[in-house]
Amino acid sequence: MHALRAKLKTQKGNFTLDLEVDFINGITGIYGPSGSGKSTLMHVISGLENPDHGYITIDNEVVLDTSKQVHVKTRKRQIGYVFQEGRLFPHMTVRKNLLFGSSYTHQAKQLIEFEELVELLEIRDLLEKRPKNLSGGERQRVAIGRALLSAPKLLLMDEPFSSLDVALRRQIIPYLIKINKKLGIPMLVVSHDLPDLLSLTQELFLLRNGRVEGHGNYFDLIQSEKSLDMMRGAGLMNVIPFKVESHDVENGLTHLMNRDASHEIHVERELINDSCNAGDELNVSLRPEDIAITLQEIKDISIRNQLKGKVSKIIKKENRIYCLVDVGFLLIVSITQASQQKMKLETGSEVYCLFKSMALQVNT
Numbered sequence: 001m002h003a004l005r006a007k008l009k010t011q012k013g014n015f016t017l018d019l020e021v022d023f024i025n026g027i028t029g030i031y032g033p034s035g036s037g038k039s040t041l042m043h044v045i046s047g048l049e050n051p052d053h054g055y056i057t058i059d060n061e062v063v064l065d066t067s068k069q070v071h072v073k074t075r076k077r078q079i080g081y082v083f084q085e086g087r088l089f090p091h092m093t094v095r096k097n098l099l100f101g102s103s104y105t106h107q108a109k110q111l112i113e114f115e116e117l118v119e120l121l122e123i124r125d126l127l128e129k130r131p132k133n134l135s136g137g138e139r140q141r142v143a144i145g146r147a148l149l150s151a152p153k154l155l156l157m158d159e160p161f162s163s164l165d166v167a168l169r170r171q172i173i174p175y176l177i178k179i180n181k182k183l184g185i186p187m188l189v190v191s192h193d194l195p196d197l198l199s200l201t202q203e204l205f206l207l208r209n210g211r212v213e214g215h216g217n218y219f220d221l222i223q224s225e226k227s228l229d230m231m232r233g234a235g236l237m238n239v240i241p242f243k244v245e246s247h248d249v250e251n252g253l254t255h256l257m258n259r260d261a262s263h264e265i266h267v268e269r270e271l272i273n274d275s276c277n278a279g280d281e282l283n284v285s286l287r288p289e290d291i292a293i294t295l296q297e298i299k300d301i302s303i304r305n306q307l308k309g310k311v312s313k314i315i316k317k318e319n320r321i322y323c324l325v326d327v328g329f330l331l332i333v334s335i336t337q338a339s340q341q342k343m344k345l346e347t348g349s350e351v352y353c354l355f356k357s358m359a360l361q362v363n364t
């Protein structure tokens with residue numbers, strides 16, 4: 001199912017946006033450095049800017065076709081747009097801000113009822129408050145709610161995390177995942193922060209100088225040198241889906257099992273949200289620099305996590321070596337060239353990936 005298809009060309013001073021896209025349903029993270037054209041792309045999709053040439057279809061409906069003079073107005077495109085800082089009406093209560101969203105719907109079928117939305121976003125206690133009395137994360141949730149009540153076919157979010165601190169980002173991400181699962185609405189989320197995007201989705205669209213640098217699953221993209229090169233400056237990260245197996249209260253650890261149940265890993269109990277129960281699914285993040293590689297399993301060592309795998313690719317960037325290790329899922333490991341040479345690591349080498357339970361970050 002195509003959420004959005006577009007072929008666009010537009011010039012702004014020296015900058016040219018020139019791309020062809022086909023976004024599927026689900027969440028796509030749009031990543032690119034400053035000036036790569038992310039906002040321009042969002043503006044063109046939503047109709048806030050008109051491109052020089054091109055077409056856009058949303059849910060198979062043409063909203064722009066410059067060759068046929070079709071320019072559907074922003075309001076009629078049925079796109080929910082959430083800006084960086086929420087942009088709520090300051091003089092209205094949260095309830096009125098939300099209802100303003102539904103006044104946009106006209107004949108369109110509601111995506112979600114007001115009461116259900118209030119439950120989903122956990123904003124019941126905020127309804128009579130004004131935006132100035134909300135925290136940044138609460139404001140962002142209300143802005144998302146308002147966008148959802150406008151019965152959108154597509155949700156665009158431009159840097160939704162950048163005005164939030166780390167703790168609030170962690171809070172907002174599960175809501176977005178919940179919305180996508182429950183309502184099935186496709187989302188395009190722009191961010192220049194790769195770890196944030198990866199904790200939300202592994203489907204990425206990479207933009208550089210107004211052109212598509214890569215599009216697809218993160219683990220496919222990192223196997224391309226060009227994409228890896230682009231992403232490595234932005235905080236490459238391993239994001240692995242796990243299920244909570246059990247809590248070991250006595251030793252302060254939680255045991256997690258990956259999806260195909262081939263690996264158990266141990267996480268510090270205090271890093272896990274208290275409300276996590278056995279059976280809950282969560283993503284675990286792990287920095288490539290926090291993984292060590294050995295050729296044998298090491299018995300007497302304080303590091304608890306040792307996953308056996310095979311090196312599937314080695315990519316050299318300056319003096320850094322990025323090893324992709326298949327341990328049942330792919331792990332990116334960053335080591336020095338000196339270590340690679342000393343260990344004679346090459347594609348196909350059998351290795352163990354070691355990481356401390358403290359190195360794991362849990363996104364609940």
Ligand SMILES: Nc1ncnc2c1ncn2[C@@H]1O[C@H](COP(=O)(O)OP(=O)(O)OP(=O)(O)O)[C@@H](O)[C@H]1O
Nearest residue numbers: 012013015032033034035036037038039040041192
């Ligand atoms: N009105 C304009 N006239 C000329 N050039 C412009 C204009 N608006 C934007 N640009 C240029 O277009 C390019 C893309 O800008 P855009 O805001 O889309 O990038 P971005 O990826 O969203 O950047 P950031 O992450 O910094 O917000 C930039 O090089 C910018 O300088």
